[in-house]
Amino acid sequence: MTIIIDAKEGIDYEKLEKAALILREGGLVAFPTETVYGLGANALLKDAVDKIFWAKGRPQDNPLIVHISSKEMLEMCAEITDEKVYVLIERFWPGPLTIVLPKKNVVADNVTAGLSTVGVRMPANKIALELIRLSGVPVAAPSANVSGKPSPTEAKHVIEDLMNKVDVIIDGGKCSFGLESTVVDLSGGEAVILRPGAISYYALKEVLGNIEYSKAVVEGLSGSVPRSPGMKYKHYAPDAKLIIVKGRIDKRIDKINEMKKKLELKGYRVGILCFYETAHNFDSQYKLILGSMFDAKECGRNLFSLLRKFNQLGVDYILCEWGEFNLEFLALENRLYKAAANNIVEVL
Ligand code: TXA
Ligand code: MG
Numbered sequence: 001m002t003i004i005i006d007a008k009e010g011i012d013y014e015k016l017e018k019a020a021l022i023l024r025e026g027g028l029v030a031f032p033t034e035t036v037y038g039l040g041a042n043a044l045l046k047d048a049v050d051k052i053f054w055a056k057g058r059p060q061d062n063p064l065i066v067h068i069s070s071k072e073m074l075e076m077c078a079e080i081t082d083e084k085v086y087v088l089i090e091r092f093w094p095g096p097l098t099i100v101l102p103k104k105n106v107v108a109d110n111v112t113a114g115l116s117t118v119g120v121r122m123p124a125n126k127i128a129l130e131l132i133r134l135s136g137v138p139v140a141a142p143s144a145n146v147s148g149k150p151s152p153t154e155a156k157h158v159i160e161d162l163m164n165k166v167d168v169i170i171d172g173g174k175c176s177f178g179l180e181s182t183v184v185d186l187s188g189g190e191a192v193i194l195r196p197g198a199i200s201y202y203a204l205k206e207v208l209g210n211i212e213y214s215k216a217v218v219e220g221l222s223g224s225v226p227r228s229p230g231m232k233y234k235h236y237a238p239d240a241k242l243i244i245v246k247g248r249i250d251k252r253i254d255k256i257n258e259m260k261k262k263l264e265l266k267g268y269r270v271g272i273l274c275f276y277e278t279a280h281n282f283d284s285q286y287k288l289i290l291g292s293m294f295d296a297k298e299c300g301r302n303l304f305s306l307l308r309k310f311n312q313l314g315v316d317y318i319l320c321e322w323g324e325f326n327l328e329f330l331a332l333e334n335r336l337y338k339a340a341a342n343n344i345v346e347v348l
Pocket of ligand 1: 039063096098115118123141142179181195
């Protein structure tokens with residue numbers, strides 16, 4: 001049975017302490033963060049962490065991020081090899097930045113899928129921070145979705161995927177950012193961004209000097225050897241086949257309408273994912289709006305929940321318009337391309 005705690009209007013400490021105790025003693029607790037909902041287990045207990053892989057159906061070789069609530073917890077889990085780590089955490093924590101560092105032995109080996117490094121992050125969400133603080137232990141937590149599905153940005157998504165597989169789900173309302181944290185690897189020589197997120201390349205470069213994107217980020221899923229093990233799996237996928245139609249606004253609108261017509265003639269139900277500014281060009285009862293094409297934050301916040309909404313609408317195809325956007329859209333673009341398994345139609 002799963003206990004659901006409603007914390008949308010604020011924290012009830014009696015209930016949160018109960019959840020923290022369950023977490024500490026080896027149970028699974030799903031909790032909100034500023035990025036997406038996490039599925040937490042005590043990172044010091046191998047058996048507790050095993051339950052995460054079971055509940056999500058997650059491949060065993062994909063490491064989990066350890067969530068902490070204090071600098072002491074960071075030092076307990078990871079070796080700080082570079083003073084710049086302290087500058088980074090001073091500037092960006094609590095916040096959507098995961099730092100990969102050499103792992104210490106107390107962290108259960110299955111948390112990091114046997115790797116000698118561990119990803120650590122201090123979330124900027126009061127419920128998450130208080131839960132971790134009250135539990136008194138570092139908390140291993142991937143996104144709280146069934147592996148391969150869109151990440152959960154509301155408690156109802158967690159309920160959809162994990163009801164009766166976890167002990168507690170804490171409902172803290174909608175996640176304010178809606179895309180997962182930036183992952184930066186500082187365990188080797190140079191700093192490498194393994195996953196783009198809210199904390200940008202330039203923000204990190206200011207602190208770190210030299211920094212680069214991993215090949216996997218730059219090239220998408222195909223081709224390159226993934227350094228972040230999570231990169232190689234199917235991700236964020238809606239039930240329908242998602243196709244990105246990329247190009248100049250007028251061309252992509254025409255292309256989408258043409259593709260939609262053809263697919264409908266074959267009897268398929270076709271969803272459209274578009275921007276406010278272009279929505280009037282598409283005539284469909286299965287049209288959902290990502291946000292404004294000038295507001296990366298708004299679009300990022302909406303992406304995952306819209307992908308889930310298409311599942312409810314029961315569409316066979318989703319045609320999503322896309323263009324050339326600035327770096328603020330990079331995290332969103334990275335998730336969208338993965339959700340589409342790099343299925344992109346370019347119109348010139
Ligand atoms: O925003 C987030 O980071 C959310 C919330 C819950 O905090 N968590 C999250 O966890 O997105 P997950 O498991 O869905 O994604 C973790 C990513 C994966 O791509 C994984 O491969 C990478 O981080 N990762 C974790 N530990 C790593 C390590 N030691 N080395 C390289 N990559 C690592
Ligand atoms: Mg995930």
